Amino acid sequence: MDLPHDIAGSGPTLILVHGVVHRRQAWNALLDQLTPYRRVVTVDLPGHGESAALEDGPDMMDQLLEELSGFVRSVTPPGERPHVAGNSLGGWLSLALAARGEVASATALSPAGFFVNHADQARTIYTFRVLRGIARALGPNAPKALRYKAVRYPSLAAFFARPSRVPYEDAVIDAHSLTTNALVDKGMTASFDLPPVVDATVPVTVAWGRRDLILPVYQARRVRRFFPQARILVLPGIGHVPMTDDPNLISTILLGGSSAGSRDSPD
Template sequence: MRALARGLITTLLLIAGLAAAGWLLLRRPDIPYATLEARYGYADSRYMDLPGGVRAHYRDLGPRDAPALVLVHGFAASTHAWDAWADKLSKTYRVVVLDLPGHGLTRTSEGYAVGRDGFETVVDQLTRRLGLERFTLGGNSMGGAVAWAYAVDHPDRVRRLILVDAAGWPRTDKGGAMVFRVLGNPVGRRVMRDLDIRPLITQGLRAAYVDPKLVTPALVDRYVELSRAPGHRDIMMGLQAGPRREATASALAAIHAPTLVMFGEDDRLIPAADGEKFRQAIPGATLILYPSVGHVPMEQIPDRSRADLETWLAAHPAS
């Protein structure tokens, strides 16, 4: 009996030791900002110190006297999501793309806490310091939620609104990506906080992009490495745990800026039916649906989606 007990204890200790060793092997430290800036910064990257300990990374492209477009990325993404649009649109428009706190190359002070209202504040502070009193505001996914919320709260500043597979309507599930189901659970967040979640990120990107050829090793590397910037993981985990501002028909009815809603019909993260909800709720909104396209039309079909945007912008000129 004693031998059996000793054997059981030895087995349990061995399992615990292997688990601890596996934990240590899978842990991934922060990557210094200097390394990330050298790897993922642009030749025209700019940085702006904002109140609250935020050093925002952004790009300001195109003619300074042209109508301005401000584009906001989604959860775990960065300014890179808009590259294909920004390069072409900046020939006609002034295009500003920025990294939100906890994302891309934007730095925050230690212990910085942000909710979605904090994202609105950063958009407001940065655009005012750039001298943009009125501008067209666009956003994808979480950035779309930031965009429509900003349009509701600052109707005097938003000339036109662009919602690309925007988040906001109440959800009872976490979509088709396992990473959101894991991060939606407090135990999952604690377990995954310091571990290598490359497989989960890869699965999430495949769900978002639909076309597996677009989910290249370089794309996965960028998402994984930028998520390991100092402070980013804490902020992104906090976003999954914190309260969210949900879209309602009554709130969105207050938006009177011309609005374009773009949605991939095969979006596995946010149902395309949410696009129709935005169209119905926002007075005069236009909806474009893309068959066989997922969560990021500006990356999956950049030329087609940009051409549609330019046609719509021409039909709704900035006054």
């Protein structure tokens, strides 16, 4: 599958992977801080943004991981092992690539997949479905309704600690994505089992917003069961999509996370 993407900047390659119902433009607020130091690649995951949807298959997460793995190889210069970072679903995918030893480092922002039990996973999917129900109820009136802060800010509060920082145009696009995204329907049965860790020396950074209402910060305690080498950061006053809440802080975390582990590819 050909995944739409953008490349900007110079330096070590850093591939940024968005979360469910989001798109590659989620990283735009960070580009000015990152591109002087990194060759930044932003990509639309299958079924998001401008990318085509996945074909129906038995294992959605495995399909996503294989598509992203192939994309990473295709955009990385020969002889280089890239860095990868992601938010939510993109965080899980980034960690899965690190577990497989395919990247120089991984930075995950409130990554999916560290549910304490099935009820915890169900709560997250239920939250998405409630928000989708609201977006669908607004229907063609959504663009008009979202112009009002009294509607827009509460609608975004589950994802952002600072919804006032979300541009109106982005809120409209994301609301539409929420109504149509197929992964919301499949999330209840999705398997977030990580691949066996083949290289525990790959540097891993996990940053979690203390005000995350989608994937609560208590899930961060489970990270070191899989990645004992992980550096864990808890971010006060930050929500589920931290790139919007505090672009400067997240840029600093991504630059730090992608400063470790640089090495040439053995291929």
